[in-house]
Amino acid sequence: MNEDKIMLKRNNPNIDFDALNARIAEQLTHYQHNTAIPPEFAVETRSSAPAVSTTAPITSITELLSLEDKEFVSEAYKLLLGRPSDNDGLNHYLGLLRSGEEKSHIINSLAFSAEGKKNAHLVPGRTKQLIKRVILKLPVISKVSATLFSTLSAPQFRRYIQARFNHFYRLGEDHNARLNNVDSTFAAHAQQLDTQQEAIAALQELVSQQAADNLASFSAQQEMLIENNEFLTLQQTALTEHKDHLTAQKETLTEHNEFLTLQQEALAEHKDALTHQKETIASQSTIISQLNNEATTQKKYIEQLKLRINTLENLKAAAPNPEKQRTVSPISQSAEIEDAFYVAFESHFRGSTETITSRLQYYVPLIQKNPTLKACSLPSVDIGCGRGEWLNVLREEGLEPLGIDLNSVNVALCSEAGHNALKTDGLSWLQDQPDNSLALISSFHVIEHLTFEQFNHLLTQAIRTLVPGGMLILETPNPENLITGATHFYTDPTHLHPLPPAFTEFTVTYKGFTDVTIHRLNAIPEEFCIPQNSTTAERCNTLFYGPQDYAVTAVKPFLDN
Known part of the structure; x- marks a missing residue:
């Protein structure tokens, strides 16, 4: 391709077209010798290829494009803005990505934001992207430039597509092998489940037989318990009657004991009365003896009284008139x-x-x-x-x-x-x-x-x-x-x-x-x-x-x- 064929028309006095044409020629030469698909012309794919390992930091747009979904947005923030993503930005760009937006558009949105422009030195190749963005926005040559860029990147894009296809083919083969392994595992598990089900069925039959045997034994034991309960009830009734009989006998014995106690008390009282009577008889004998002695003494005093009365009468006769004395x-x-x-x-x-x-x-x-x-x-x-x-x-x-x-x-x-x-x-x-x-x-x-x-x-x-x-x-x-x-x-x-x-x-x-x-x-x-x-x-x-x-x-x- 001749360099003159891509010279821009000098219709804008504010642009240094000589420097711009030289820069474009330099970039085209670089694209022709690069086997990888340039990031400027990369087309986003929705394959399930494994992403580049994130153990090492992402340092290029190519590595960034290999990432998917949330990891892509998070690493884009780190590469283009020099900081982790915030929740609002993460949710916004993740929503765009999941709705079909191309990764290159999201990269451009972050790179050419006010914060992205301040951190332009962090992203290698960003100058190329800027030149491409300016050319594509020129009103006269934008379509020609787009066609030119697509033509120049077609071989590289085909190699990229073929590599991605081979990668997907290998992934499919791996998935098939894994599915075959899973089928074999499922078959083994199914056979094992069949064996277990047969064992469970045999066990259920054994348990059912044991349950039937146990039920029969339980029924026999229950009948025996019922008979024993009836026998115990009869025994309890007999014991209750015997207890009532013993209680009645106890009450009778208590009454006899009380009667004997009363008789003993009566005998004791009678004994005390006899003792008292003996003492009374002895006391009365003593009293009678005392009365006899006192009677004898009283007779003597009566005789003395008679003598004293006679003496007093004699004194009275000889005494003066009592009215005067x-x-x-x-x-x-x-x-x-x-x-x-x-x-x-x-x-x-x-x-x-x-x-x-x-x-x-x-x-x-x-x-x-x-x-x-x-x-x-x-x-x-x-x-x-x-x-x-x-x-x-x-x-x-x-x-x-x-x-x-x-x-x-x-x-x-x-x-x-x-x-x-x-x-x-x-x-x-x-x-x-x-x-x-x-x-x-x-x-x-x-x-x-x-x-x-x-x-x-x-x-x-x-x-x-x-x-x-x-x-x-x-x-x-x-x-x-x-x-x-x-x-x-x-x-x-x-x-x-x-x-x-x-x-x-x-x-x-x-x-x-x-x-x-x-x-x-x-x-x-x-x-x-x-x-x-x-x-x-x-x-x-x-x-x-x-x-x-x-x-x-x-x-x-x-x-x-």
Whole structure:
């Protein structure tokens, strides 16, 4: 081809056509001696030829054109733009490529972009591409240039096509060989599957036979279990009945045991009762013996009483008029008894201070219930105050106690205890007091020392000197207890005679007092009494072991308006 035939027409003053023609001639000479298809005239194929290995970096357009799909676009970015592809660019050009766009057009789009122009030095042969792009865009010679480029590249393009065809043929042969191998493998696998299916069928038959045998065995075992269950049910029913029978027997035995226990308890009680009866008989024998002795003693005391009564009658006949001597103390009749002796005598036979104080606590609720004693501040006098036990009780209850006694030792003891006590005759002192001047008059174990005339005079002065609502307390030995009335009473040589409760109650009522009440006190403890298993025993306990003392309490009535 003559170089003059490709000279460009000089119709553009802005182009150096001499330099351009020289450049075109140089490129044509290069194309004629190159056996490979130039990248400028390469036609994209859609073969499945293996791509150039990407272990080494792509350095030319020819290597780039050997790549496919995503790898082609990624390596095009690296070669033409000098950087990895971004997601938007990758998706855009990959979509164009998959829709049929030629690789050369995508290469041109990247190479002649603004970013591609800045990195033009990275791509060898890019100048050739630029010249071709300029020539093909010239309005006059573009068609001639395209024809010329196609003609010049035809031999090389045929060699490229033949190489690609040979490559595809080899790929087809390889694929056929691989398919034959796959067919052989599939045939072997099919034969193996047939063998396995036969084994599976035999195994299924064996399993079915075993299942049938097992089912028959299971049915037989199930029938046996049903029979065993029925047998066990019968046994359980029998055991339940036996258990119920044993429970009934147990209840019967329990009832028998309870009955035996009750019988044992009854026998024990009967034994205790017999023992108690024996003890009672022995005690009664002792009591009878004591009663016989006491009866003998009482006979002697009765004889002594007769003698004393005769003596008292003689004294009464010789005594002056009682109206003139009504204030004389009974102690004056026994002036020979020393004060110290009588104090020691009372301490020995009546008990200690603590014992007397404990007995006197019985009267505390009685005086607490009396509204007059709470309201007034008048004196509470105790005639025959002794050692002052009752004075202590009155002071603890907030009253104003006053003690009267003929015994100088007793008066001294009361004074030492901080009480107001006078050594004088009680009847004389009481006779000198004004009307309604006392809140309480008490006299413990004094009236048994008085004659009837003195006792009567005491009640007369008491009803006069007590304030209306004031209280009277008289305590004396209880002759209802035969041992007390016949024996213990006469232990004190200054006692005159016992006063029965009914007599004292009547006399106090007769003198004008109200709320007259008898209080029987200080009974013998039960351990010394006869067991009360009969009416006779109860009567004996009342007569011999009943209350040893009694008291009569009374209140002076309020005057009517």
